[in-house]
Amino acid sequence: MISESGGALEIRAALPTEAEAVAELHFRARSTYYPQGVPQAEFDWLEAWRGSIERVDGRVLCALREGRLVGIASFRTPDGADADTVRLFQFHVDPDHWRGGIGTALHAACVGEWRAGGRRTAVLDVHADNRRAQGFYARQGWVPDPGNPPAEGDHHLFLRYAVPPAE
Structure with a gap:
């Protein structure tokens, strides 16, 4: 557990019974950077999150702060990538808890797992209009991925992170 100004923060693997809360947090967070509405709103995110939580090849x-879900992170080896690479598919903090250190602590937990799993590189894509997330990732050490520039008309930026070796 990590103790911070808002109370103790627990970071652990999500449980299958938490899929609904995870999907709800995901939707609330994504809604902040899609002013015209979240794309794929009709998509079954609950089922997608159930699948992500139960994947054996992902995490x-x-x-949680005081038993309430306040952040989520989903990652796995992307299809076709080497075993040194991990992809951060989703990373969200409840908007009511932004700027409280949750994202930084959750990111550090991800990095710890990546390092323990022998990962050397992490990749992600972030929506081009999500400046808040871009700033967060830059502060954590993510940089534009030179091998994956955005395609014409794509609304995502591709970032890369060099997982630091164990100290």
């Missing part, structure tokens, strides 16, 4: 971490 979903959740951050």
Whole structure:
């Protein structure tokens, strides 16, 4: 557990019974950077999150403060990538808890797992209009991925992170 100004923060693997809360947090967070509405709103995110939580080749971490879900991170080896690379598919903090250190602690937990798993590189894509997330990732050490520039008309930026070796 990590103790911070808002109370103790617990970061652990998400449980299958938490899929609904995870899907709800995901939707609330994504809604902040899609002013015209979240794309794929009709998509069954609950089922997608159930699948992510139950994947044997991936991981979903959740951050809880006082028993309440306040952050989520989902990652796995992307299809076709080497075993040194991990992809951060989803990373969200409840908007009511932004700027409280949750994202930084959750990111550090991800990095710890990546390092323990022998990962050397992490990749992600972030929506081009999500400046808040871009700033967060830059502060954590993510940089534009030179091998994956955005395609014409794509609304995502591709970032890369060099997982630091164990100290």
